[in-house]
């Protein structure tokens with residue numbers, strides 16, 4: 001009895017051993033089968049893609065849709081307070097965005113080797129007539145391209161502070177959305193966050209920025225100027241103080257440009273001295289960074305565009321050799 005018992009035990013182990021091996025190999029085979037099914041299914045769907053939906057993208061949309069939307073993405077605001085569209089003309093180049101995501105638009109005319117630049121609207125809606133002037137110039141040149149000499153390229157940044165312009169067309173529209181005076185935010189040699197307000201604009205609190213070049217609007221214009229070789233530029237302001245040459249102290253070529261512009265426009269040059277010290281201005285930074293000549297030029301009022309006077313100014317600018 002004892003022997004039979006022993007041998008039957010041995011058989012039980014052998015049989016369960018075979019069963020075990022069979023079960024394991026079945027599992028392995030079924031696992032392989034499932035994965036290969038999945039792979040072939042994926043292959044099949046790649047081979048027969050369904051056509052995508054046709055999608056109408058608005059002309060001002062510059063971002064293509066992504067497959068996986070980023071939950072932290074804030075869509076840019078594609079509008080300006082005074083939407084400007086050039087009928088039968090070019091679309092602007094976007095050189096950057098304001099704090100609120102408004103585009104900073106640049107129009108390019110001509111294709112010559114000598115590059116000139118006009119910047120308007122640095123003080124937003126408070127000096128909104130400079131933007132209106134830029135729009136008038138853009139419309140005029142588009143209709144009369146012969147205005148631009150063949151050896152010249154002209155860039156017009158029509159509204160450098162679109163948030164300020166959208167906010168209001170009075171004293172509240174001067175600064176950007178951080179409360180920064182953009183014409184005191186450029187990293188020129190004399191930049192300061194604060195300044196003596198004697199003789200300066202005092203109607204609202206404002207600063208030169210957290211640090212030089214802190215604002216996106218400033219950096220957009222800086223990188224634009226860095227990527228071009230600008231012979232001469234006008235930064236438009238209002239109102240009435242005249243023409244301020246760039247440079248600390250005023251640089252010779254900029255003084256020459258200011259004087260020539262003063263003669264044709266009648267705007268005061270030398271400018272009216274209110275005792276204000278200007279720091280971190282676009283014109284100062286520009287001449288310190290390779291622009292041949294630069295001026296801040298003020299229109300005669302906060303309302304009029306002085307178009308005829310500034311058409312003459314345009315001719316002086318485009319013929320100017322620094």
Ligand SMILES: [Zn+2]
Nearest residue numbers: 123127237238
């Ligand atoms: Zn101004």
